[in-house]
Amino acid sequence: MxxxxxxxxxxxxxxxxxxxxxxxxxxxxxxxxxxxxxxxxxxxxxxxxxxxxxxxxxxxxxxxxxxxxxxxxxxxxxxxxxxxxxxxxxxxxxxxxxxxxxxxxxxxxxxxxxxxxxxxxxxxxxxxxxxxxxxxxxxxxxxxxxxxxxxxxxxxxxxxxxxxxxxxxxxxxxxxxxxxxxxxxxxxxxxxxxxxxxxxxxxxxxxxxxxxxxxxxxxxxxxxxxxxxxxxxxxxxxxxxxxxxxxxxxxxxxxxxxxQHDLCKIYPNVYVIQSTFQIRGMHTLIRDREITTPDFVFYSDRLIRLVVEHGLGHLPFTEKQVVTPTGSIYTGVDFCKKLCGVSIIRSGESMENALRACCKGIKIGKILIHRDGDNCKQLIYEKLPNDISERHVLLLDPVLATGNSANQAIELLLQKGVPEKRIIFLNLISAPEGIHCVCKRFPYVKIVTSEIDVALNEEFRVIPGLGEFGDRYFGTDV
Amino acid sequence: MHTLIRDREITTPDFVFYSDRLIRLVVEHGLGHLPFTEKQVVTPTGSVYTGVDFCKKLCGVSIVRSGESMENALRACCKGIKIGKILIHREGDNGKHLIYEKLPGDISERHVLLLDPVLGTGNSANQAIELLIQKGVPENRIIFLNLISAPEGIHCVCKRFPSLKIVTSEIDVALNEEFRVIPGLGEFGDRYFGTDV
Incomplete structure (x- = not known):
């Protein structure tokens, strides 16, 4: 050679x-x-x-x-x-x-x-x-x-x-x-x-x-x-x-x-969870179009769990001292108590399990946004906790593509009185366009994601992406 | 979460819940240290995604009894993983004695995740690692996962087995004269399995 x-x-x-x-x-x-x-x-x-x-x-x-x-x-x-x-x-x-x-x-x-x-x-x-x-x-x-x-x-x-x-x-x-x-x-x-x-x-x-x-x-x-x-x-x-x-x-x-992705340098509120081989391995599995539905659910659940844990790490805390069974004092922290999840129907609901697994009895609100054509999105349903304005909100949607639905959802949360900086948007895969779109409009919203993909294609789908998350997770492929 | 599980006033269900969450994070982190191979897949959008393929040969080994609390998290991450067990009995303060082991037959070809939530003196861990090496597992294929480590235990294990990897969530201050970790969280097994007295 x-x-x-x-x-x-x-x-x-x-x-x-x-x-x-x-x-x-x-x-x-x-x-x-x-x-x-x-x-x-x-x-x-x-x-x-x-x-x-x-x-x-x-x-x-x-x-x-x-x-x-x-x-x-x-x-x-x-x-x-x-x-x-x-x-x-x-x-x-x-x-x-x-x-x-x-x-x-x-x-x-x-x-x-x-x-x-x-x-x-x-x-x-x-x-x-x-x-x-x-x-x-x-x-x-x-x-x-x-x-x-x-x-x-x-x-x-x-x-x-x-x-x-x-x-x-x-x-x-x-x-x-x-x-x-x-x-x-x-x-x-x-x-x-x-x-x-x-x-x-x-x-x-x-x-x-x-x-x-x-x-x-x-x-x-x-x-x-x-x-x-x-x-x-x-x-x-x-x-x-x-x-x-x-x-x-x-x-x-x-x-x-x-x-850090380059976007993290532009937007200080974008966090990509630290990539390991295991995380990339899971991404490889869920992005494979040949994967079976149970496997897809299993590995996306694992990834979602990591994103949720990471997102929870961004919540504020107060210092707290406890006495351990050995009688020593351990200086630790106390969680922020006022918390709720908001999932964007349908894909966002796949992330509720992981959130519940981490926060027992957490309140979860829902938002349904209907897509009219390619770019106009319309809010058609919402059910949120009444005291949402006093809570930190974890907004759940596994794929951030154009950012239009996310923006709609964040807009609604702001109308309900949630301060922008108390919203953490959790997702698995983001397109750079979506991050630009959300971060420009809402610079204080935190985005936690596990991978940032290359781009959107002309049909506004994320490339390489993983297809329609909801269909694959809930097994409603056609 | 450490604050919660270290609190002596916490209830057993809460203790189990938060230690499970912590263990899960440690397990995920430990799995991140496994080797991989490149793999390309086609996504449903028709694009090619260059990712990695997991290392297939893997098994867990838990040190009875506390280590068993970590098995659930490991199973939740690796479906159908083989889990071996080692029981080490404590005689007096420092002499530890291996009294039971049941490991997968082909363990020498696998990467081993050794499970024990608290690394105190490091004596049990050393015994367990010694046994794994006798079974033919190369030192650099062992990853020791735990929640709380005492500096003494880390010195003890890492000096003897320098190529072994330890993944822990916190390193505590020291051991006290009874060889318990300070501030620590007491007897993990008792608290997890609800056998407090």
Missing amino acids: PDKAMDDAMEAAAGAHFSGLRLDSLRRSSPSTPSSPSCAQANHIPFDDSSVVPRQPFVIGVSGGTASGKTTVCDMIIQQLHDHRVVLVNQDSFYRGLTAEEAEHVHDYNFDHPDAFDTEQLVECMGKLKGGQSVNVPIYDFKSHRRCSESFRKVNASDVIILEGILVFHDPRVRNLMDMKIFVDTDADVRLARRIRRDTVERGRDVNSVLEQYGRFVKPAFDDFVLPSKKYADVIIPRGGDNHVAIDLIVQHIRTKLG
């Missing part, structure tokens, strides 16, 4: 960063370098997602001086994010090919200068990746100092894209694509010592040539270009790869961000 050869070339090309000379015999030695596991992992993208419209990936830039430990930091991030799809893009891949004349005087060529990189192409590639497209990243041949003309490394769209290199913060266009900028800050003496060891022991160069190159190009470029770009960093990691605390914090942050 040609891919295999590409992977090998890629592994060689994406080895630990060192600018300047690469001597012949050393090129393909990288399986022993620390970066090889990450490359293998990064290249091992398990499936082709041409059929999926991905959400916008999270782009991380990792910069720092030569031998500062950038690759180690990237490896650690990739390892800890093992359950997400992560790709590593190395700035080294974007070196310009040297002209014949430059190649002759390769010792005089400054590989640490921003001009040594093809920034235009880097911008283009990163832009595409950020847009969820796959790209062909050039493979730079450090032996001939040229691009391999016919082979590319194909990089698929992923959840996380890490761009690593000494000068990735130099160009503002590249910088602006990044969601997080990390600067690995390691003491200059330590870096030089590492560089000498790496270039002499691993790459067989003599100390003098390493020092000469360092003094002539590497250090000035660091002072002129790399160090000034540190001010753009969001996070500065001292001591590089040894700093486990910093890397843990960063990974935590990335996880939180990945757990």
Whole structure:
């Protein structure tokens, strides 16, 4: 397979960063370098997602001086994010090919200068990746100092894209694509010592040539270009790869961000429950059109239960102290007592069981909204608790599509005197259009959902969605 | 919910109700740690949804008696799951003794969810895990689910079995000199099964 050869070339090309000379015999030695596991992992993208419209990936830039430990930091991030799809893009891949004349005087060529990189192409590639497209990243041949003309490394769209290199913060266009900028800050003496060891022991160069190159190009470029770009960093990691605390914090942050849909960043009141494989597995089952009705009911009940539990977590509480049977005092919280559910007939009724299972004897009101044509919805029935205006309301509807029924229902609740911020709208699947529609009109309503889907189709159904929830849950398919 | 189940004044039905809810959350969370495979399905709208497929080989093992309270929640999430049992008898304060076990025959090929609501000293848990490993279950395939953990118990289990996963809903302050969790919730089994004295 040609891919295999590409992977090998890629592994060689994406080895630990060192600018300047690469001597012949050393090129393909990288399986022993620390970066090889990450490359293998990064290249091992398990499936082709041409059929999926991905959400916008999270782009991380990792910069720092030569031998500062950038690759180690990237490896650690990739390892800890093992359950997400992560790709590593190395700035080294974007070196310009040297002209014949430059190649002759390769010792005089400054590989640490921003001009040594093809920034235009880097911008283009990163832009595409950020847009969820796959790209062909050039493979730079450090032996001939040229691009391999016919082979590319194909990089698929992923959840996380890490761009690593000494000068990735130099160009503002590249910088602006990044969601997080990390600067690995390691003491200059330590870096030089590492560089000498790496270039002499691993790459067989003599100390003098390493020092000469360092003094002539590497250090000035660091002072002129790399160090000034540190001010753009969001996070500065001292001591590089040894700093486990910093890397843990960063990974935590990335996880939180990945757990959030882009819409959560726009609307602070939209909450997507944290996705696990189990939750995605249940979604896979209920979305499958081949599933039997009992299975559909079973797995949607489980998902609904999780959404309900999560929604209840947004209710206010008061502090309360209790004495445990061991005689100690436990400082806990007391639930908010005034609560009721409101389900939108028919699908919303499927969520009542889960709500009852969590809140014994909860009052549940109902709203029936009839669809006239495609867009006009009309309220034709409502039965709500009388004191609803004093209660927190959990509005139940498993699928949020256009948001028209939800808006009607919320409108009614507001008329009945329920303050907007006391309404929590629980659902399983939301379309972005519906979220926009509800959140724009009612910015204080909280929405708790388990997944946000791609879009609505022209018939106002959610894509990929799960079809008509009510029909499938109550077994009234035709 | 922790406030309720820890309250010594709570009635047994309420205790059962709220511990069931908490257990359910712990079980769902624990199931989220299982491995998966990619799977694509076609939705009724004709679109393709890329999701995941569950790990099929799974079983529960409950530590008699408190662990049995967690079986319902596990059954509610995994229909027809096989559940093995282990009974560990406490002799004095620290010597624990295994006196009964009944596990699925093919347990070594399964992912094991070990159920015990309170992790106190960690001695029973260690005994149980030891037994599972003897039966050929790899350490990294065991997920220990519980509601309340004492730091001592976590140290004890995690030091001995570093690749085992523990999922808990709260970590308490400490153990007291009688090896009970502080603030804790007392004897879980007694309270759940209504055998208070």
